[in-house]
Amino acid sequence: MYQVFCGKQRETPVIEAACMEDIYDALAERLVPTAAAASTSNYKHIVGLAGPPGAGKTTLASEVARRINALWPQKCISFDSQVDPSEAAIVLPMDGFHLYQHQLDAMEDPEKAHARRGAPWTFDPALLLRCLETMRDQGSVYAPSFDHGVGDPVEDDIFVDVRHKVVIVEGNYLLLEESVWKDISTIFDEKWFVDVDMEIAMERVLQRHISTGKPPHVAKWRIDYNDRPNAELIMKSKNNADLIVKSVDLSR
Structure with a gap:
């Protein structure tokens, strides 16, 4: 169904399969026993899931979480009946x-700030670090979501509470080794990286831009000016992962 192996040039395990469904199943099966073995009620197994735009991080995170929730009553009845x-x-x-639009407006070059939104410096990693530290230390936290229609964060929209035993934090820059990002990566019990062919990822992002109403030439410009440079930076952080997840492209 799937393989986990170590390459000759590296020790990081790589998981790959004929389809992503098998990978989702394998990752969920991997996490449930670890989370179930926790001895304290506040404990959470925190996974940092990184990868470039178009890698499929959001889908992978949601599918693995859904499978964990399906497996939990089968595997963990004796562990915690309160969950x-x-x-x-x-x-x-x-x-x-993400930084708010008004924060981008206040930057030295607002036009560039908006055009490069999605680059590391258009996020607030210090806020993310505080959120993760609170969650780890206290067992619960309110976190912001992002409203793509409005184009700004929504404060306190996600509640991680003491019942959650597995938290999958997904985002582009979670495994960077610079400034606050490096501190963020120390929070994770596991660090995963979704590895994908760059051209496949950029084609997915291009189609995503077009589906939101951007003309093709504008979408291509945004890829070249923002998405590809960001992706190239993110790919360099792959070596910081504990597990490489190979993205499967079923269209080829």
Whole structure:
């Protein structure tokens, strides 16, 4: 169904399969026993899931969380009867930690700031770090989501509470080694990276831009000016992962 192996040039395990469904199943099966073995009620197994735009991080995180919630009552009845099976796992996207548009407006070059939105410096990693530290230390936290229609974060929109035993934090820059990002990566019990062919990822992002109403030439410009440079930076952080997840492209 799937393979986990170590390449000759590296020790990081790589998981790959004929389809993403098998990978989702394998990752959920991997996490449930670890989370179930926790001895304290506040404990959470926190996964940092990184990868470039178009890698499929959001889908992977939600599918793995859904499978964990389905597996929990089968695997963990004797562990914690207080945990609602639908609440065992939750996804915490990094998108909610975008800077607000008014913060971009206040920058030295607002036009560039808006055009490069999505680059590391257009996020608030210090806020993300505080959120993760609170969640780890206290067992619960309110976190922001992101409203794509409005184009700004929504404060306190996601509640991670003590019932959640697995938290999958997903975002582009979670494994960077610079400034506050490096501190963020120390929070994670596991660090995953979704590895994808760059051209496949950029084609997915291009289609995403077009589907939101951008003309093709504008979408291509945004890829070249913002998305590809961001993706190239993100790919460099792959070596900081504990597990490489190979993205499967079924269209080829």
